[in-house]
Amino acid sequence: MLTKDEIYEKIKGALVEALGVDEDEVKPEATLVNDLGAESIDFLDIVFRLEKAFNIKIPRGELFPEDVLTDTKYVQDGKVTELGLSELRKRMPFANLDEFAKNPVVQDFGNLLTVADMVRFVEGKVAVTA
Amino acid sequence: MRWYWIDRFIEFESGRRAKAIKNISLAEDHLHDHFRNRPMMPNSLIIEGLAQTGGLLVCEHNKFAEKVILAKIPKVEFFCEAVPGDTLIYTTTIEYLNEDGAAVIATSHKGDVLQAKADIVFAHLNAPWLGTFFSPEAFLAMMRLLGAFRVGRAADGSPLTPPPHLLKAGDLPAGPQRAAAAEGTGA
Numbered sequence: 001m002l003t004k005d006e007i008y009e010k011i012k013g014a015l016v017e018a019l020g021v022d023e024d025e026v027k028p029e030a031t032l033v034n035d036l037g038a039e040s041i042d043f044l045d046i047v048f049r050l051e052k053a054f055n056i057k058i059p060r061g062e063l064f065p066e067d068v069l070t071d072t073k074y075v076q077d078g079k080v081t082e083l084g085l086s087e088l089r090k091r092m093p094f095a096n097l098d099e100f101a102k103n104p105v106v107q108d109f110g111n112l113l114t115v116a117d118m119v120r121f122v123e124g125k126v127a128v129t130a
Numbered sequence: 131m132r133w134y135w136i137d138r139f140i141e142f143e144s145g146r147r148a149k150a151i152k153n154i155s156l157a158e159d160h161l162h163d164h165f166r167n168r169p170m171m172p173n174s175l176i177i178e179g180l181a182q183t184g185g186l187l188v189c190e191h192n193k194f195a196e197k198v199i200l201a202k203i204p205k206v207e208f209f210c211e212a213v214p215g216d217t218l219i220y221t222t223t224i225e226y227l228n229e230d231g232a233a234v235i236a237t238s239h240k241g242d243v244l245q246a247k248a249d250i251v252f253a254h255l256n257a258p259w260l261g262t263f264f265s266p267e268a269f270l271a272m273m274r275l276l277g278a279f280r281v282g283r284a285a286d287g288s289p290l291t292p293p294p295h296l297l298k299a300g301d302l303p304a305g306p307q308r309a310a311a312a313e314g315t316g317a
Contacts, residue, residue, distance in 0.1 A: 017204060017205070017249075018204055020204065020205070041201045041202050041251070041253065042202070044201060044202075044230055044231055044251060044253055045201075045202055045204055045233070045251045047228075047230070048226045048228070048231070048233050048251070051226070051228065052225075052226050057228075060229070060230060
């Protein structure tokens with residue numbers, strides 16, 4: 001059993017190692033891509049580190065459901081449709097999609113995930129104490 | 131020039147650790163092209179040697195079924211130069227592995243002295259066009275050329291052997307195919 005603080009500290013450590021950022025740059029509201037400079041290949045590294053740190057499995061597409069973003073059922077003219085947004089909300093209960101939903105351009109989706117989202121994601125996969 | 135940045139495996143424990151040597155000779159052109167009048171092994175090529183050592187370790191563990199490419203170096207440190215006459219010992223240990231790729235910890239030693247250390251992340255790619263450069267046969271040929279099966283051990287300690295479905299592979303002629311095999315480690 002881990003406390004929320006312990007989860008946060010482990011995630012911070014993983015992001016510092018994977019992205020080469022300073023500890024004080026890793027804040028709950030920081031976005032992985034815009035603020036911490038993550039590139040697509042970094043997500044592979046981050047997933048490795050989270051799986052190892054928390055002894056969990058993160059199946060492909062669970063943290064970042066790329067399949068939704070490339071499915072014509074959910075995307076039209078470069079934007080995620082209402083149906084697509086509904087699917088994303090179902091698949092990503094850990095993420096706040098409200099801001100993205102205002103102008104759901106697929107290209108901007110990568111900028112969505114924050115450190116707080118990562119914490120909620122991991123909390124959903126491990127036992128947490130109060 | 132052929133894209134081999136290790137000379138020979140000296141240990142190969144399937145799924146766990148591989149150790150290879152790189153002898154640095156004054157006859158190698160790239161030593162002279164790096165800094166004028168100061169021949170030394172470029173650090174980028176030491177990283178490539180570490181990546182080849184680790185990449186083949188990952189590749190063999192997957193029975194050559196995955197196309198393994200160097201994806202990222204999260205961290206690398208160099209502690210001293212490598213110069214003509216040095217023998218570098220590259221050791222790579224699998225830190226983590228899943229269906230998408232692998233992470234290894236790599237070191238380079240000159241005798242007992244730590245010369246460099248690096249974290250290396252490999253990705254598995256399945257793009258069809260990569261088949262030309264990343265064929266299992268090419269990887270296997272490189273493993274044979276570098277002596278991995280002479281020194282290698284399987285996870286249960288038995289002698290390392292090629293996967294049965296590739297037993298006829300590995301006899302590629304010298305030339306472009308071998309160069310492709312070397313590039314197949316992805317760096």
